[in-house]
Amino acid sequence: MHLRNRAVSVALLSAVTLLSAAALAGCSSSASTAGASSGTSAGAASSACAPSTGKVNLTFTTWVPGIQAVVDVWNKANPNIQVTVQTGPNGNGGTYQNFFNQLKAGNAPDLGQIEYDALPNFRVQDGLTDLGACSEVMAAKSDFVNWTWNQVSFGEAGHVYGVPQDAGPMALFYRKDLFTKNNIPVPTTWDEYAADAVKIRALGGYITNFSQSDVNQFAGLVWQAGGSWFSNDGTSWSVNLTSPESTKVANYWQDLISKKLVSSVPPWTSEWNNAYNTGSDWTWVSAVWGANSISSGAPDTSGDWAVAPMPQWQAGQAVAGDWGGSSTAVFKGSKHVYEAAKFALWLNTSDEALTMLNKAANLYPATTAGAKLPALAAGVPFYGGQAIYDVFAKASGEVSPSFTWGPTMTQVYADASDGFKAAVSGKGTLLDALTSTQASTIATLKSQAIPVKG
Amino acid sequence: MTTTEISTRAGAARATIRPRRRPLAHKKAIAFFVLPFGVLFALFYALPVGYAVWQSLLVVQRVGTFGPAHDVFGGLSQYSQVFANGPFWTSVERVLLFGVVQVPIMLGLALLFALLLDSPLLRGKKFFRLAFFVPYAVPGVVAAIMWGFLYSPALSPFKAVTGRVDLLSADLVLWAMANVVTWVYVGYNMLIIYSSLLAIPTEVYEAARLDGAGQVRIAWSVKIPLVMPAIVLTTVFSIIGTLQLLAEPQVFRSFSSAVTSTFTPNLTVYSTSSVPDFHLAAAFSVVLALATFVLSFAFLKFTQRKGVQ
Numbered sequence: 001m002h003l004r005n006r007a008v009s010v011a012l013l014s015a016v017t018l019l020s021a022a023a024l025a026g027c028s029s030s031a032s033t034a035g036a037s038s039g040t041s042a043g044a045a046s047s048a049c050a051p052s053t054g055k056v057n058l059t060f061t062t063w064v065p066g067i068q069a070v071v072d073v074w075n076k077a078n079p080n081i082q083v084t085v086q087t088g089p090n091g092n093g094g095t096y097q098n099f100f101n102q103l104k105a106g107n108a109p110d111l112g113q114i115e116y117d118a119l120p121n122f123r124v125q126d127g128l129t130d131l132g133a134c135s136e137v138m139a140a141k142s143d144f145v146n147w148t149w150n151q152v153s154f155g156e157a158g159h160v161y162g163v164p165q166d167a168g169p170m171a172l173f174y175r176k177d178l179f180t181k182n183n184i185p186v187p188t189t190w191d192e193y194a195a196d197a198v199k200i201r202a203l204g205g206y207i208t209n210f211s212q213s214d215v216n217q218f219a220g221l222v223w224q225a226g227g228s229w230f231s232n233d234g235t236s237w238s239v240n241l242t243s244p245e246s247t248k249v250a251n252y253w254q255d256l257i258s259k260k261l262v263s264s265v266p267p268w269t270s271e272w273n274n275a276y277n278t279g280s281d282w283t284w285v286s287a288v289w290g291a292n293s294i295s296s297g298a299p300d301t302s303g304d305w306a307v308a309p310m311p312q313w314q315a316g317q318a319v320a321g322d323w324g325g326s327s328t329a330v331f332k333g334s335k336h337v338y339e340a341a342k343f344a345l346w347l348n349t350s351d352e353a354l355t356m357l358n359k360a361a362n363l364y365p366a367t368t369a370g371a372k373l374p375a376l377a378a379g380v381p382f383y384g385g386q387a388i389y390d391v392f393a394k395a396s397g398e399v400s401p402s403f404t405w406g407p408t409m410t411q412v413y414a415d416a417s418d419g420f421k422a423a424v425s426g427k428g429t430l431l432d433a434l435t436s437t438q439a440s441t442i443a444t445l446k447s448q449a450i451p452v453k454g
Numbered sequence: 455m456t457t458t459e460i461s462t463r464a465g466a467a468r469a470t471i472r473p474r475r476r477p478l479a480h481k482k483a484i485a486f487f488v489l490p491f492g493v494l495f496a497l498f499y500a501l502p503v504g505y506a507v508w509q510s511l512l513v514v515q516r517v518g519t520f521g522p523a524h525d526v527f528g529g530l531s532q533y534s535q536v537f538a539n540g541p542f543w544t545s546v547e548r549v550l551l552f553g554v555v556q557v558p559i560m561l562g563l564a565l566l567f568a569l570l571l572d573s574p575l576l577r578g579k580k581f582f583r584l585a586f587f588v589p590y591a592v593p594g595v596v597a598a599i600m601w602g603f604l605y606s607p608a609l610s611p612f613k614a615v616t617g618r619v620d621l622l623s624a625d626l627v628l629w630a631m632a633n634v635v636t637w638v639y640v641g642y643n644m645l646i647i648y649s650s651l652l653a654i655p656t657e658v659y660e661a662a663r664l665d666g667a668g669q670v671r672i673a674w675s676v677k678i679p680l681v682m683p684a685i686v687l688t689t690v691f692s693i694i695g696t697l698q699l700l701a702e703p704q705v706f707r708s709f710s711s712a713v714t715s716t717f718t719p720n721l722t723v724y725s726t727s728s729v730p731d732f733h734l735a736a737a738f739s740v741v742l743a744l745a746t747f748v749l750s751f752a753f754l755k756f757t758q759r760k761g762v763q
Contacts, residue, residue: 100730125730126522154520212711232519269709271608407520411729418714425624425711444729447535449514449523 049134049338054080056339059109061086063095064326066360070353074346081339083111091115092410099331103127108331110340114162115326116151117216117405120230122329123154123161124407124450129330132159134341143349147401148366152327154232154404162327163344164366166357168287169395170220170321173294175282176306176384178205186308190252193311197261200282206263208283209275210253212424214267215416217323218253220287222246223403224321225313230406236451237406241416241438242431248313250430257424264424273297285310287323288392292362295382303381307388309395320395322403325366364392371396408444415440503743509736525733532737541716542738546697546745548628549718553696556632561688563636564643568681569673571644572651583648587641594638598705601634606709622710631702639695643688650684651677686757690750697746700724 060071060083071085086109088095096118102108103125114122122128131137137160141149148164172187179186182203187193197207211217219229227245231238240246256262263281265272275281277298284290294305310320328344330337347353354370357363365371371393379385406412419433445452478484513528536542567586570576589597603609610616621630654677662672678685700720707713707721715725719742727735 097728097730100728104730104732120520123520124516124523213708234519237519264711265608266709266711270603271606271709274608408729411725414715414725414728418716421711421714427624444731447514447731447734448729449516451519 049131049341051338052336056081056336058083058111058334058336058340058343059086060084060111060328060343061088061095061099061109062113062328063088063090063093064113064357064361064363067357069360070347070356073352073356074343078343081336081343083343091118092413096121096410099127100125103331103333106333108333110330110334110336111344112329112331113165113326114329115324116148116164117219117409119152119161119327119329120154120405120407121409124448127332128161129332129334129337129340130159130161131163131330131337131341134338137163137341137345140345140349143367143369145366145368145371145396145399147322147399147403148325150401151325151405162329163341163348165326165328165348166289166324166363167366167396167399168220168289168322168324168364169392169399170224170285170287170310170323171391171395172308172310173284173286173290173305174308175279175301175304177304178279178282187311188309189315190311190313194252194256194261197256198259201261205279206275206281207256207261208285209263209265209267209272209281210257210424211267212264212420213417215413215420217267217286218249218416218420218430220321220323221249221253221285222321223400224310224319225249226319226400228403229412230404232404236453237445238453239406239438239441239445241412241434241441246434247431250434254423254430257430277301287325288364288389288395289324289362291380291383291388303384305383306386307383307391309391318394318398319400320398322399364389364396406441406445407450408441408448411444412437412441506736506739509733510740512733514733528733532733533741535734536737536741539722541714542719542722545716545719545722549696549699552628552632552699553693555629556636557689557692557696559632560636560640561643561685561692563640564688565647565678565681565685567640567644568647568651569677571648572677573669573673575669583645586644589638589640590642592638594701595705597638598631598634598702601630601637602705602709605630622706622712624712627706627710627712631699631706634702635695635699639692643692646688647681647684650681654680682757686754690753693749693753694746697742697749 058081062085067087068085071083075082088098091114095113099108099112099114099122103122108127119128138158140163141160144164145167148167149160152162152164153160174186178184182199184196184199185192187196193207200207222229222245225245225248227240227243227249229239229241229243229246231240253262257264263275265275276284276294277300279301284294286293291307295302309318312319328347330340330344334340347357348365349367349370351369351373354363354365354367355373355375358365358373358375364376365373370376371389376389376393377387379387415437416433419428419436420430422428423430423433442452442454510532511527511529512525513531514523515526516523567582571579571583576582592600604612605616605621607613607616607620607622620626658676658680659672662676667675698720699718703713703717703721704724707715707717716722719738723735723738723742726738729735
């Protein structure tokens with residue numbers, strides 16, 4: 001009896017569900033065309049960049065720690081442009097997903113933090129306002145390190161889709177004490193790095209940890225090697241995950257993985273922090289903001305670290321890669337583009353804001369003047385008093401401006417990471433991972449009706 | 455014998471209600487009481503499901519490399535992608551395997567604990583009832599993070615074991631997760647079965663005792679058959695829960711190299727929607743929901759047929 005009742009109610013429930021679904025499907029085909037047409041009209045209106053009258057309230061979503069204090073400074077000085085900060089997890093950790101949902105629902109904030117690698121994804125989803133009409137933003141172009149401007153303008157003159165905030169030029173963090181004690185010279189080329197890996201393994205340590213699930217680091221290594229994973233000729237995209245440069249980097253690390261010369265603890269975990277904190281891992285090829293990750297994750301090693309330029313593919317070269325870096329973008333649908341752009345510009349170019357951002361979150365400015373901030377000239381105690389930002393300032397100038405991100409990087413990272421995870425578990429290789437991601441990326445672009453070669 | 459007894463009892467209850475309903479004099483009152491449920495059901499259940507079905511029938515069109523997207527009706531083309539998607543079906547097989555092993559173990563334990571709590575021999579019932587239920591009060595994500603630490607090869611307090619047997623490896627991680635799910639949900643299922651045990655009238659036990667049955671015999675021949683509906687209910691909930699596994703694999707993904715972005719069907723939906731490919735994600739969800747319905751129905755039908763015999 002009991003049972004039959006339940007079965008009936010479940011049946012009813014599902015019938016109601018299916019019926020309502022059919023009803024919805026029937027009535028909303030007209031709604032979608034209406035939505036599409038209103039979308040285009042909104043697009044035409046937002047290309048202007050005129051000041052609003054009266055008091056303006058802006059919303060800004062970001063995950064930079066301690067940014068509230070910076071925004072407070074702005075709010076105090078600009079009573080007519082008040083900014084409310086909303087914080088969230090880092091981009092791929094959930095905030096991008098929120099942005100996409102908010103854009104679809106039409107209630108995105110005015111401003112949002114978007115890393116360079118995710119900008120094309122937001123542009124292709126029609127989520128960004130082109131700030132090309134904002135003369136103050138365009139005038140600031142020369143203030144920025146040229147490759148960062150390239151990242152936010154996609155190399156198109158007269159257009160810009162965000163204000164560069166920070167950069168992630170890469171260098172080699174290494175345990176100076178261990179290298180000195182064991183008489184191992186600091187590697188300057190990748191060949192030396194691989195040779196040192198053998199020596200360090202013999203001493204019971206690992207030269208580094210291969211990042212199995214944060215593919216962004218690997219992309220930075222490919223960037224340094226002169227590769228670019230995507231290109232866009234204006235009519236279609238090309239996907240080049242298995243370019244010769246990318247293949248070279250993959251084979252290099254696969255060799256270290258196969259010989260068990262690197263550890264492969266999942267990154268950003270307590271286990272990973274522990275590997276550095278206990279001195280089991282000796283180096284980390286990382287971005288400028290990595291300075292913060294080490295000092296907070298491996299507090300017991302304070303004073304033992306130093307920073308050197310990235311190992312090179314050929315002796316005597318001076319090329320760096322980039323890992324990370326964000327922009328402040330104005331979302332489609334913001335009613336106050338002019339004010340939003342003005343705030344974004346202040347946040348990312350004024351000495352006041354840049355100094356505070358560097359103190360609070362170790363952000364490394366994307367402006368050329370920012371690299372000369374007094375705060376960046378001082379020695380850092382955790383790194384034995386070394387003026388580490390000098391190394392990164394030099395690296396920032398050595399980053400190739402031609403690296404292009406694709407329009408579905410979330411998917412690329414997820415798929416490549418699945419393959420990398422298999423590779424570190426002994427199933428397949430890094431190159432296999434890139435090959436299958438190449439195919440899945442092309443398939444994803446096609447499913448999104450994004451023109452792609454191949 | 456027991457089944458007939460229940461049905462007559464339920465039938466009697468039904469009979470007393472029926473005359474009051476017949477005139478349907480309280481139409482307004484009925485509407486008043488049903489309306490809140492109806493509205494909430496429509497807004498937060500029927501409408502979202504309907505929206506998902508509609509989204510799954512759309513495809514994207516655009517012009518140029520950065521052209522804005524337009525949704526157009528695409529028929530069942532998303533569904534053909536779903537059925538051609540190898541990793542998705544592998545993940546379905548994975549959770550089915552998970553369910554076949556984990557659900558019986560979990561419900562077996564839940565039933566055992568419920569019977570122990572109901573047995574007159576056990577002391578400290580209140581304490582154990584709470585103790586078994588406490589894990590359910592721990593949010594699933596927190597539970598997964600906590601167990602993740604316990605499983606960690608380098609940091610676990612049980613390093614002697616985890617350092618030797620990698621519980622986060624491809625062979626074992628599914629069962630490591632099964633353990634977490636069992637830990638969280640045993641108490642919850644136990645409580646459902648236990649409350650059903652409490653509803654059994656004591657005369658039944660007296661009769662059994664007069665017939666010379668001991669505690670074990672009463673549990674086996676009286677209690678378990680009488681709480682069968684509750685066990686069936688918890689099984690259906692568990693089947694649904696298994697197919698929708700998300701929190702545990704999502705958390706384990708960050709510290710196990712064996713958990714991919716398509717480890718369970720729901721994780722595939724999540725990954726697809728962060729592309730963002732809402733239409734394909736919606737199609738995955740609809741197929742998953744239908745599979746859940748079919749499995750739950752099949753199980754109900756199966757148990758019903760058994761009940762008739």
